Amino acid sequence: MAVSTRRLQKELADIKKEGTPVGIELLSADDFSTWYLTVEVLGETVYQGEKFALKFRFDGQYPISAPAVQFVVDGSYHAPIHPHVYSNGHICASILGSEWSPVLSVVAVCVTIQSMLASCKVCPSVHPICPSCACQCLV
Amino acid sequence: MASMLDDLLAQGITDSTDFPDDATTPGLRSFDDALRCGICRDFYDAPVSLACGHCFCSACIRSALPEKAQCPTCRKEASESQLRRVVAVESAVHAWKAARDLILRFALEEERRKSRPVLPSLSQTRKSSNGNHSERLGQKRRRRDSPLPPSSDDEIVAIPSSPAPSGSSTPDISSLPDLVECPVCQKDVLSSKINMHLDSSCKKYLFEGSTPTGSNTGAESSKSKQKQQWSHLFPGSKGKNVPAKAKDRDQSKTKTKGKGKGKSRATPDVDVTDESLEHLPKVAYDIHPRQRISEMLAESGLPTHGDKNALARRHARWLVLYNANIDRDPKQRHTLDHLRQELKAEEAEGRTKKETVDDVVAYQKANKGTFAKLTEAARPKKPIKVKKAKEGTPVLDGDEVRDPGLAEGRNSPAGHEVIDVDDSES
Numbered sequence: 001m002a003v004s005t006r007r008l009q010k011e012l013a014d015i016k017k018e019g020t021p022v023g024i025e026l027l028s029a030d031d032f033s034t035w036y037l038t039v040e041v042l043g044e045t046v047y048q049g050e051k052f053a054l055k056f057r058f059d060g061q062y063p064i065s066a067p068a069v070q071f072v073v074d075g076s077y078h079a080p081i082h083p084h085v086y087s088n089g090h091i092c093a094s095i096l097g098s099e100w101s102p103v104l105s106v107v108a109v110c111v112t113i114q115s116m117l118a119s120c121k122v123c124p125s126v127h128p129i130c131p132s133c134a135c136q137c138l139v
Numbered sequence: 140m141a142s143m144l145d146d147l148l149a150q151g152i153t154d155s156t157d158f159p160d161d162a163t164t165p166g167l168r169s170f171d172d173a174l175r176c177g178i179c180r181d182f183y184d185a186p187v188s189l190a191c192g193h194c195f196c197s198a199c200i201r202s203a204l205p206e207k208a209q210c211p212t213c214r215k216e217a218s219e220s221q222l223r224r225v226v227a228v229e230s231a232v233h234a235w236k237a238a239r240d241l242i243l244r245f246a247l248e249e250e251r252r253k254s255r256p257v258l259p260s261l262s263q264t265r266k267s268s269n270g271n272h273s274e275r276l277g278q279k280r281r282r283r284d285s286p287l288p289p290s291s292d293d294e295i296v297a298i299p300s301s302p303a304p305s306g307s308s309t310p311d312i313s314s315l316p317d318l319v320e321c322p323v324c325q326k327d328v329l330s331s332k333i334n335m336h337l338d339s340s341c342k343k344y345l346f347e348g349s350t351p352t353g354s355n356t357g358a359e360s361s362k363s364k365q366k367q368q369w370s371h372l373f374p375g376s377k378g379k380n381v382p383a384k385a386k387d388r389d390q391s392k393t394k395t396k397g398k399g400k401g402k403s404r405a406t407p408d409v410d411v412t413d414e415s416l417e418h419l420p421k422v423a424y425d426i427h428p429r430q431r432i433s434e435m436l437a438e439s440g441l442p443t444h445g446d447k448n449a450l451a452r453r454h455a456r457w458l459v460l461y462n463a464n465i466d467r468d469p470k471q472r473h474t475l476d477h478l479r480q481e482l483k484a485e486e487a488e489g490r491t492k493k494e495t496v497d498d499v500v501a502y503q504k505a506n507k508g509t510f511a512k513l514t515e516a517a518r519p520k521k522p523i524k525v526k527k528a529k530e531g532t533p534v535l536d537g538d539e540v541r542d543p544g545l546a547e548g549r550n551s552p553a554g555h556e557v558i559d560v561d562d563s564e565s
Contacts, residue, residue: 002489003179007179007180010180013154013156101214102177103178
C-alpha cells in the first residue's frame with residue numbers, strides 16, 4: 001500500500017474518531033485523491049457567518065509533497081475576499097508551496113488557513129491584491 | 140466509494156487514537172503516539188535522528204530531505220550525513236508492537252469499567268452511558284477496589300477498530316483472542332489478520348502478544364527461524380546461500396552483458412544481516428549518460444526499462460530503500476529481493492495513480508492544440524515586444540505598437556517566436 005494512502009487513512013480515521021477543530025468540518029473524502037473540507041472563521045471577523053469550502057488534492061508523493069489546496073468556487077461556495085486568495089480560489093500560502101513540511105496534515109492546513117482568514121482585520125477591499133507574495137504565487 | 144473507504148479503514152490501520160483519552164488511561168495514547176513517525180504516522184521503522192534530535196523513519200526522512208534540507212518538525216537545517224540510528228527507540232517500538240494488543244485490551248476494559256455507572260444494577264443507564272464521552276467524564280468515577288460483578292452479555296460493548304475483538308463475554312481479559320494457525324508457516328495469527336498475514340508472505344501480522352513476558356526475544360528468534368525456513372524455499376531470499384548468489388550473478392550478467400562477474404561497486408548479493416554494511420552513496424544522475432544509470436540498476440538487480448528520468452527515479456528510490464534497510468537492526472533487515480519487490484510494487488501503484496510526463500516532446504506534440512488555446516487565451520494581455528526582425532536588425536516595438544502579422548500567427552508553435560528573438564540578438 002502506498003505511503004500516501006496509509007497516511008491519509010490514518011488522518012481520516014483520526015478525523016472520524018476525534019473530530020475536527022472548531023469551525024472545520026469534513027465535507028467529503030470519498031477516495032484518497034480528493035477531499036473537501038469546510039472552514040468557518042469564528043469570532044469577530046470580516047468573514048463572520050460565511051462558510052468556505054477547501055479542496056485538497058493529493059498525489060502519490062503525499063506527505064513528502066504538499067497537497068494542492070484551493071477554495072472551491074462554484075454555485076454554492078465562493079472564495080473569501082482576502083489579499084492572499086485569488087477570486088478563482090487559488091491560495092497564496094507558503095506552507096502550501098516552499099514551506100510545506102511532511103509533518104503537516106490536512107487538519108493542520110485547514111487551521112492555518114482559518115487563522116490566516118481570522119487575522120484579516122481590515123476590510124479586504126482596501127488591499128485587494130496580494131502585495132508581498134507575487135514571487136511565491138506560482139510555486 | 141465510501142464503502143471502499145470503510146473497508147480500508149477496517150484493515151488493521153492502527154492509530155494512537157485507538158486508546159482511550161488521557162483522562163481514562165493516562166499516558167497510553169501519548170506513548171503510542173511518541174513511537175510514531177511524524178511523516179508516515181506509523182510506528183518507527185528503522186528510526187534515525189537528525190542533529191536537532193527529531194526522530195523519523197529512515198525511509199521517510201531520506202525521501203523528505205532531498206525535497207527540502209531541513210527538519211520537517213522544527214525546520215532546522217539538516218542533511219543525510221546527520222542521520223544516526225536510534226537503537227533504543229527501535230527496540231522500544233519492537234517491544235511495544237508485541238505488547239500493544241494486550242495493553243489495548245486492558246485499556247479498553249478500563250474504559251468500560253470507568254464508564255459504568257455507580258449503580259451497576261441500572262442497566263438502562265449503563266447502556267446509555269456506553270461510548271458517550273461527555274456523559275462519562277461528568278460521572279463520578281467508580282472506586283478501583285469496588286468488587287466487579289461478573290459481566291453479563293449485554294454489557295459487552297463492541298470495541299471500535301480493536302485489532303483483537305474478543306468473543307468471550309467473561310471479564311477475564313487475559314484470555315487469548317481468536318487465533319488461527321497459518322496454513323503456510325504454522326504460526327499463530329489473529330483470525331482477522333490471517334489474510335494480510337498471508338499476503339505479506341507470512342512475514343507480518345504474526346501474533347506476538349501471546350507471550351507478554353520475554354516476548355521480545357521469543358518473537359525475534361521465531362522470526363529468524365522463519366527467515367531460515369524461507370531461505371530454503373526461495374534460494375534468492377538470503378545472501379549467504381550459494382544458489383542465491385549464482386542466480387543473482389546470472390541475472391546481472393545477462394542484463395549488463397557480461398560486465399565483470401556481477402561483483403562491482405554496489406553488489407546486490409551481500410548478506411544483509413552483516414553489521415558492517417555501509418550506506419550506498421548518492422548519485423548525480425545528471426552527469427551520467429542513460430547507459431551508466433542502466434548499468435547501475437543492473438548491478439543492483441533492478442529492471443532497466445524506461446527513459447533516463449525513469450531510470451534515475453528508480454535508482455534514487457532504490458538508494459532510499461536500501462539505505463533505510465541498513466538503518467534497521469541487522470536481525471530485522473529485509474532481504475534485497477524483498478526490497479526489489481517493494482520497489483516494483485511502488486512503481487506499479489505509481490503508474491496507475493499518477494500520470495507522469497516522461498517524454499516532454501511527445502507530450503507537447505500530443506497536446507499541441509490545448510497549449511495553443513491556452514497561449515492564445517493568455518496572449519492579448521501581454522504587450523508584444525518583438526516585431527519580426529527583418530534582415531537581422533532587431534526591432535523592438537513600443538508597448539502600443541502591435542504587429543498585425545502576429546495576430547494570425549498566434550496559433551503557431553511558440554518555438555517560432557523564440558527563433559526570431561535569437562536571430563535578432565545574433
